[in-house]
Amino acid sequence: MTTDAPETIIVDSYRVACDGGEGALGHPRVYLTIPREVGYVVCPYCGRKYVHRDFADKLA
Template sequence: MQQPPETKIVDSFRIACDGGEGALGHPRVWLQIPKDVGWVECGYCDCKYVHKDHTDKV
């Protein structure tokens, strides 16, 4: 059974995702969280990054 994607609360609107897990991750990508939406998902690993000011919208 596959686990759901991870959700991380962050304090910056621009973050980097590399999938974690060292060599088992993915290439580092920079993601921009839209200020009006408050969250963004990584296109590689589907990890959801939520800005701390928008945790009530998720």
């Protein structure tokens, strides 16, 4: 059984930063690298899914 990511964000870069987006209620900023083979990465803190624009149609 898999659960959906709480939020999916389409990005133009293979390197992204995530801080939870909630200001003081977020989490420490982490830098994530999207593997070019799969086209997405999930933040280990908040579960946000970052999808590279080149893979947006394939993963929708």
